[in-house]
Amino acid sequence: MARTDTVEEEATAATATAAARRGPGRKRDEATRHAILRAAYETLEAEGYGGFTIEAVAARSGAAKTTIYRWWPSKGALAIDSFLDLYQREAPFPQTRSASEDLKANLRLMAKIWGGRYGCIIAGIIAAGQSDAATIELYNERLVKPRREEGLRLLQRGIANGEFRPDIDIEAALDALYGAFYGRLLAWLEPLDPAWAERLCDTVLRGLMV
Amino acid sequence: MARTDTVEEEATAATATAAARRGPGRKRDEATRHAILRAAYETLEAEGYGGFTIEAVAARSGAAKTTIYRWWPSKGALAIDSFLDLYQREAPFPQTRSASEDLKANLRLMAKIWGGRYGCIIAGIIAAGQSDAATIELYNERLVKPRREEGLRLLQRGIANGEFRPDIDIEAALDALYGAFYGRLLAWLEPLDPAWAERLCDTVLRGLMV
Amino acid sequence: MARTDTVEEEATAATATAAARRGPGRKRDEATRHAILRAAYETLEAEGYGGFTIEAVAARSGAAKTTIYRWWPSKGALAIDSFLDLYQREAPFPQTRSASEDLKANLRLMAKIWGGRYGCIIAGIIAAGQSDAATIELYNERLVKPRREEGLRLLQRGIANGEFRPDIDIEAALDALYGAFYGRLLAWLEPLDPAWAERLCDTVLRGLMV
């Protein structure tokens, strides 16, 4: 469908604005692009972020380093691109049941994903982002913001249908709910699993006070 | 004070068990140790974690790289050591008023500190920890666990004095309260300030549901 | 004049045999050819041979790299082509007076040219030729041989009219007279100027022995 194509293209546009450019010159080789992305993801999985090196990706993909540098401004950007599609696919945002049930389902799913093989990749990207502003901004733009937007809508829906109090601080609530993942993943090294996510959800929904 | 001394000794013990060893030979040069720690902290502040290099610390302190490697197992360990004392001093855990008031005060103070010059240092350490297990474990041991312990006691006190419900999941509550700092600091790049901390505290204490 | 035309055509023929080919297809764009040659010469003058890059010439001329590669087999060939016409024009071979006077005049002129802005260009071309056989052969063919031929005729004329001994080794004499330029230009970095050329000429003509 045309619309889907457009969305796809917009998603890609962040790193490949060139795709839209018309004019003479050889076109970007899609096969190469895919080979690089695939090699990048494989490297991330096989070596972790520590072994995620432009040289390694070049070697594994058969592409030249220069080609990678031409299209991705930094290691982090490549890493994000390489696993974003896969991640998106595995993390749909449920919108079917009650707001609190949807929230719980979403947190459970996220815990499952973050607790699995994507966890250390995400951790690596965020780590890289601490010394590379572009990377962390890209992470924000492509991963955080869309999902936070969904969270915002979910909470608004909950307010609208009377599940949540109308005076809650939505930002703070999202900080509490999703921040916990970052703390456990990055600093506390505690496991992330659906059961924990459920407890977290319950705790924040009900609050601490009597 | 005895307590302070104990903490100090414990702090030093982790990286410098050699100090206690008896036997022949020149004693460890305390002046050198301090010069290194000071240089390390200055480097962190001046260059950020990106420019925090063993090489740079050696150059700034006048010590040899080998000397640094002898006493600290990794970059991260040195970074933690270099700012821990300062950090500890600035972040006391209030234990005076009601549990919820104490909690709020603590979160406000923490937001102030993390929002200031220590924020990027902490971010750098956690980033380094993602590819260096020893660093993140040290961070946990020296910074997270003691404070989490205090948080645990605070919540238990709140339960005991009837402020909080007795069935709350303390772990999940701490995850929500403190995790938010990590999310904002590391990934979302949102400012950390006392006003936000207060909103966070209120939100988690009261919960979202009607 | 007929002679000039012939030389011109021969000069061009080496790199553009295609011009003669008949058949369909767009003709070679003379404007482009000139733009490339001009850009090449300018690059040589401005950057020296070190900065003489196909990329640089392409950028300066506005031509595509492919166009350059289509018409010139190597960097060196382009360099030679780019300055040959100019060089030829400035270095006529005098044939008017006595053989020894003509020789001296020729050496003086050559010293003037090699000591000026062409010197480093020639040096660069010879340097490139050391790792590119085609270049040095082209240099030989286009620059050395014609002039050496003239030198040969000059010496023969001198023998014929009794100025020079009939048993001299012409090859060795030319080696001595012209080789000195290469030594000073390429290795000894001594200045080349007419006064020196005159002393050189006298020395070789008269010999060293009593």
Place this chain on the structure above:
Amino acid sequence: MARTDTVEEEATAATATAAARRGPGRKRDEATRHAILRAAYETLEAEGYGGFTIEAVAARSGAAKTTIYRWWPSKGALAIDSFLDLYQREAPFPQTRSASEDLKANLRLMAKIWGGRYGCIIAGIIAAGQSDAATIELYNERLVKPRREEGLRLLQRGIANGEFRPDIDIEAALDALYGAFYGRLLAWLEPLDPAWAERLCDTVLRGLMV
């Protein structure tokens, strides 16, 4: 003998002034230095100057690129160092017979060496020197000047003992005699052999005029 040592050290001093420094710190590893020089020479012989790459020398020698860069400022300097000792050994300056005989013997020997396996190495170094001032200066300092000095003395000896005219221009004579080698080696690609050297010598000694 002390004097010899001093001379040796001076010769080495150009690239290793550090040798004399006293104080703490690991000493330069002579084995590494030799391995590098040997690998450099082997590379020159095997690949020619075109394949003479710091990377290649590093790979062949087992040393790190950084180590090479620490001790040699440029490719050219390394190339010169790597073959200088060998060259020096093979090219003594005869001082036994008459000046003209000594000169002829020297030119014959030089032609033999330049015509052999050292020729293309020298050509490569001079080529590199055209775009690297330090290299050509080093070549001058270490190879040209000492020998030219000997040539100067030889001619002065010839003047003193009545073989040569007292009014000859020594500089010009040396230019003619040795320059011929550069012309043939670098530009004309004519073979260098003892028979030619002899003819050259005779020609310059006797002169061209009747």
Place this chain on the structure above:
DNA sequence: TAGTAAACGAGACGGTACGTCATGTCTTTAT
């Protein structure tokens, strides 16, 4: 007046080597 062949610009691509940087180990000399 088509068809078609070549020239041309643009620029993507796989490569090679560059010179630099930081790491962590090792060796030497001085205290």
Place this chain on the structure above:
DNA sequence: ATAAAGACATGACGTACCGTCTCGTTTACTA
């Protein structure tokens, strides 16, 4: 026994050009 100095192997960095390869467009000769 420590410390300072610093040589060393390692390995990745990001860059500059290389020479080759599509592309889409323009030109001009031929059928």
